[in-house]
Amino acid sequence: MRLLETERLILRTLTIEDADRVEELASEYDIAKTTLNIPHPYPEGSAKTFIESVLLAEEKDNVAFFAIIDKESSSLIGIINLGNIPVHKRGELAYWIGKPYWGKGYGTEAANKVIEFGFEQMELNKIFAASFTDNPGSWRIMEKIGMKHEGTLRGHVIKWDKSLDLHYYGILRDEYRK
Template identity: 50%
Template sequence: MALQLETNRLFLRFFELFDAKMVQELAGDEEVARTTLAIPHPYPDEAAEKWIETVRQSSEKGDSYAFAMIKKEDGALLGNMSMGVFQKHNRAELAYWVGKPYWGQGYATEAARRIVQFGFEDLELNRISAAAMTKNPGSYKVMIKIGMKLEGTFPQHVLKAGSFEDLVFYGIVRSDYFNYT
């Protein structure tokens, strides 16, 4: 299945094996890994290739959609914008990371807005949620900018690098999305 979405500055396409080196380089940055729930540090060799194959299979089944964020201007891979789909409940969870050289430039907001549109308009989901560590305001500011509402804070919800971290949860339902856009 070849699916590509587009924004003003980005192409959002499925990951290919040739992306693995850049995924490892960008996601493997200690500051990126420190503020994400699932990215390890150090990033193991061959982990990117395994991850890409896993997410491609999940996309084919409709269980999740992991998009490489590609800068139109120069073809650079900037990060990942994913949506894990829970088909039984007609909902999804948004997750993303952006390589440190591209922080603070609005790419995550632009890509997240387009993925949420895909979720509600193409997949006809009823709800999309996202979570971030409280120490990562850049991440939850993206959630606010795309119309998600704060749903709660879960103290010491995850163990990351030996420390328990608080998570904030945001979400948006279909009716609010269509009223927001």
């Protein structure tokens, strides 16, 4: 089991036992509207299928998914992952935090630790992330962890039949070390 620790958080491998809590948090409309792949309404029972696919992807694709656990309550409060494109030594960071935990620095704390993991354990050269342009909570996390805005891709994705712009941010290994 993969395990990382910060001052307030434990980042560990997702398990099937997390399915009910993932479903509970991901069912919130405000979570779905800020992410590309979380549907709303969230289909009952689909968190288990999601976690099963994550565990399979971790074995095959060298991607690292983490349940974000609040140490104080021992509750799952979100998910963070780092994909890996080995040929380019590049990883994509993605995350969501349950709405009751917004604005408390948990996303920044988790993202900092996963960035460290990506550079130190996965030996990546670059880590990048994308956010809807109308989701400042997400791209501010990227800025706080040292990522630089690399551009905005207009009409880059479709969510709920609407064309949306994405801000892209990135950080290089050399920038991380400074």
